[in-house]
Every structure is written in C-alpha cells, then in structure tokens.
Amino acid sequence: MNKVYEFITDILMPNRCPCCYKVIRYNELVCKECIKKLPIYNAEDKTVPAGCSAVICAFVYKDSAKNGVLALKKSWGYSFAEYSAKILSERLEGCGAELITSVPTTKRKLRNKGWNQADVIAKALSKEMDIPCDLKLLVRAESAQQQHELHAGERASHAREIYSISKRHKNITDKRILLVDDICTTGATFSACADLLNSLGAKDIIAVSVCRTLKER
Numbered sequence: 001m002n003k004v005y006e007f008i009t010d011i012l013m014p015n016r017c018p019c020c021y022k023v024i025r026y027n028e029l030v031c032k033e034c035i036k037k038l039p040i041y042n043a044e045d046k047t048v049p050a051g052c053s054a055v056i057c058a059f060v061y062k063d064s065a066k067n068g069v070l071a072l073k074k075s076w077g078y079s080f081a082e083y084s085a086k087i088l089s090e091r092l093e094g095c096g097a098e099l100i101t102s103v104p105t106t107k108r109k110l111r112n113k114g115w116n117q118a119d120v121i122a123k124a125l126s127k128e129m130d131i132p133c134d135l136k137l138l139v140r141a142e143s144a145q146q147q148h149e150l151h152a153g154e155r156a157s158h159a160r161e162i163y164s165i166s167k168r169h170k171n172i173t174d175k176r177i178l179l180v181d182d183i184c185t186t187g188a189t190f191s192a193c194a195d196l197l198n199s200l201g202a203k204d205i206i207a208v209s210v211c212r213t214l215k216e217r
C-alpha cells in the first residue's frame, strides 16, 4: 500500500484498538499502550485440564485482555485474535502439532451471530503457525444453560452433556492437536472436548486459550 492509500484508509476506515477503542493505524492490531499493559499469563495456574497434555494461554483474563476478548465476542475485535495468535504461536513453537481445532458453539448461535470466537482464534493461529485447521470435528448441542452461568462443580457434567463428535469428522488418529478456546476457566470444557478427541485416537491434545481466569487470592 502506498502512502496516499495508507492515509486515505486511516481517514475513511479508521482502525480501532480492540482493547481500548482508540483509533490506531490501519496496520496495527492493538495500540502500543495496550500492548504494554496486556496482562501476560506466566503459567500462574499449573492445573492442566484432564485429557490434555498441556495448557497454553496468552493472557490473564482481566483489564485490557478482558476487553480484547469481549470485543472479539462482539465481532469487531478480530485484530485481537490475530495479536493473540502471534503470542500463542511463540509459546507453542516446536510443539509438533499437526492439526488445530476449536471448541464449538451451537448451530443456532452460529447462525444468529455469524461467527464463533473460538473458530476465529483457531483460524488466526492456523495462519500464524501454518498448521491445518479442522473446525468440524466436534459439535455442541443446544442447552438451556450457559457454561459460564454454572458453578465449578456443575461445569464438568454439563460440558460432557453438550459436546459430542461430529458425524462428519475426519480421521485424526495419532495426530497431536491444538484445541482452541477464548477463555479457560475451570478447564471443564477443554476436558470434555479433549476426551472426545482422544476417543477418536488422537496422539495428544494441547489446550490453547487466549485468556485464563485466575482465582482471587
């Protein structure tokens, strides 16, 4: 893009930071101030969801990282998925994964909203790491309750009820798979989905999320 087009793009289609909504340049993903402030996750929580061999996260779910994930849920935060994919790919370097998939949403939600934020992150990570992406391995059934509305103890059984293997799934035997979601809270969703992928013969499952919630101290 030449300088004139860059200038016109910045004026006519101003790009905004997904974390603070400030106007940024057309080629920026997150503003410089937010990049400095993003709460990097340093594996403070050592718990690996059952059924997974590891869990890799980019940020702690708070402050500007929380704003970024919320923007992604509302559609205009795609650049936050791209930025997070860069951080995650550095953390996953040399992991040997052969396939990327995501935690699915319901058909109705996908139809009404138009996208699943976990799919958006999975696709961004697939592009960043040059690893193929298959978003049709698992399905999520309709449920009266949202996973985040449940207590920690109820989440595991609920997650096992709502996720299942897609009838159209491809062969994943002996593949190391990155299972992507936006937020890891109790790890119950990752566990339920990882068990399903393991039952299909996957070699192992690495849980990957943009944010991880930490217990209040």
Ligand SMILES: [Zn+2]
Pocket: 017, 018, 019, 020, 021, 022, 030, 031, 032, 033, 034, 035
């Ligand atoms: Zn910002």
